[in-house]
Amino acid sequence: xxxxxxxxxxxxxxxxxxxxxxxxxxxxxxxxxxxxxxxxxxxxxxxxxxxxxxxxxxxxxxxxxxxxxxxxxxxxxxxxxxxxxxxxxxxxxxxxxxxxxxxxxxxxxxxxxxxxxxxxxxxxxxxxxxxxxxxxxxxxxxxxxxxxxxxxxxxxxxxxxxxxxxxxxxxxxxxxxxxxxxxxxxxxxxxxxxxxxxx
Amino acid sequence: xxxxxxxxxxxxxxxxxxxxxxxxxxxxxxxxxxxxxxxxxxxxxxxxxxxxxxxxxxxxxxxxxxxxxxxxxxxxxxxxxxxxxxxxxxxxxxxxxxxxxxxxxxxxxxxxxxxxxxxxxxxxxxxxxxxxxxxxxxxxxxxxxxxxxxxxxxxxxxxxxxxxxxxxxxxxxxxxxxxxxxx
Numbered sequence: 214x215x216x217x218x219x220x221x222x223x224x225x226x227x228x229x230x231x232x233x234x235x236x237x238x239x240x241x242x243x244x245x246x247x248x249x250x251x252x253x254x255x256x257x258x259x260x261x262x263x264x265x266x267x268x269x270x271x272x273x274x275x276x277x278x279x280x281x282x283x284x285x286x287x288x289x290x291x292x293x294x295x296x297x298x299x300x301x302x303x304x305x306x307x308x309x310x311x312x313x314x315x316x317x318x319x320x321x322x323x324x325x326x327x328x329x330x331x332x333x334x335x336x337x338x339x340x341x342x343x344x345x346x347x348x349x350x351x352x353x354x355x356x357x358x359x360x361x362x363x364x365x366x367x368x369x370x371x372x373x374x375x376x377x378x379x380x381x382x383x384x385x386x387x388x389x390x391x392x393x394x395x396x397x398x399x400x401x402x403x404x405x406x407x408x409x410x411x412x
Numbered sequence: 413x414x415x416x417x418x419x420x421x422x423x424x425x426x427x428x429x430x431x432x433x434x435x436x437x438x439x440x441x442x443x444x445x446x447x448x449x450x451x452x453x454x455x456x457x458x459x460x461x462x463x464x465x466x467x468x469x470x471x472x473x474x475x476x477x478x479x480x481x482x483x484x485x486x487x488x489x490x491x492x493x494x495x496x497x498x499x500x501x502x503x504x505x506x507x508x509x510x511x512x513x514x515x516x517x518x519x520x521x522x523x524x525x526x527x528x529x530x531x532x533x534x535x536x537x538x539x540x541x542x543x544x545x546x547x548x549x550x551x552x553x554x555x556x557x558x559x560x561x562x563x564x565x566x567x568x569x570x571x572x573x574x575x576x577x578x579x580x581x582x583x584x585x586x587x588x589x590x591x592x593x594x595x
Binding site: 313367368404 | 487488489490517519546547548549552553559560561562563564578580
C-alpha cells in the first residue's frame with residue numbers, strides 16, 4: 214500500500230513522463246476521439262461530419278517531407294477508389310509551421326490546389342491531435358472502421374519511392390479485410406518518415 | 413515566352429571550355445581538400461547497401477567498444493541540425509574507444525550529388541553507409557523494436573548494453589549523458 218502511494222505521488226509530481234509514455238497513443242482496437250481541425254478551404258472537419266462512413270483513412274502528412282510527397286499521388290488514387298465506397302481520407306498536417314514554414318496553413322492551401330486534393334487536408338493547430346493518435350512521423354496512417362476503432366496503423370504500401378514496384382499494399386489490404394469483416398494482417402507496419410516537427 | 417527561349421538556348425550552347433574549367437577547378441579543390449582536411453568521401457570509401465542484410469552485423473557489435481550508430485539523411489532537417497553534435501563525439505573519445513557509424517537513408521539518385529557533397533563539405537567523420545533497402549517494414553524492427561520509422565535515431569551499443577534514442581539532440585552533452593549511463 215505504501216509503495217502504491219509512493220509511486221502514485223511520484224507519478225503526480227514527476228515533471229517528465231517516463232520515456233515510454235511518449236510513444237503512447239492509439240493502438241489497434243482503440244476507439245478514437247473525434248477532433249475538429251481546419252481544412253484548407255477554411256471549414257472545420259470532424260469524423261462526425263461523415264455519419265454514413267464505413268471507415269476513415271486518417272493520414273498524418275505534410276508538404277515538406279520527401280516521403281510524404283512521394284505518396285501524394287497515391288492519396289489521390291486512394292480517394293478515387295475508396296471515397297465512393299464510404300472510406301474517407303482525412304489528411305492531417307501535424308507539423309509546427311513556425312519550425313517548418315513549408316508546412317504553414319497557406320503553403321498547405323497551395324499544395325492542396327496544385328495536387329488537386331479532393332479530400333480534406335487539415336492543420337493540427339496547436340499540435341493537439343497527433344499526440345493523441347501517437348503519430349510520430351509523416352506519412353503515418355491510421356485506418357478506422359465505422360465505429361472509429363483503429364484497425365490498421367502504419368504505411369500505405371511497401372515501396373515509397375516507386376509506386377509501380379509496390380508488392381504489398383498494406384493499407385488497401387487492410388481496407389479489404391475490414392470490408393469482409395476480417396482482421397487486417399498485418400495490422401501494424403513500419404516505414405521511414407520525417408519526424409513530426411515541434412518546438 | 414521569348415525570355416524562356418533565350419534562357420534555354422543559353423544553356424544548350426554552354427561553351428565546352430567553361431565545363432572543362434569547372435571540372436579542372438573541382439578536381440583541384442578535391443585534391444586540396446584531401447591534403448588539408450583529411451578524408452575525401454567518394455564511392456570507394458562509402459558503403460552503399462542495397463539490402464539491410466549487408467549491414468545487419470553492425471548492430472550486433474560485441475567487441476566491448478563503444479559504438480554509436482546514427483540514422484540520418486540529407487533531406488531530414490533535424491538530422492542535419494544534430495549532425496555537428498554527433499560529430500563532436502569524436503572529440504571526446506579516441507578512435508580506439510569509439511566507433512561512429514552514420515547510416516544514411518538518402519535516395520540512390522542523390523548519392524553522387526547531395527550526399528557525397530554533404531559528407532565532404534562538412535568533413536564528416538566515422539564509417540559511412542547509405543542504406544537503400546526500401547522494404548522498411550522488413551528491417552526497421554531489426555534495428556530496434558521501439559523504432560517507429562521516424563529519423564533521426566541514435567543507437568548506443570557497448571557489449572550487450574544498448575540504448576535506443578528516437579529524438580534529435582540539441583547538444584553533444586545530451587548524447588554523452590546517455591553514454592555515461594553505460595558500464
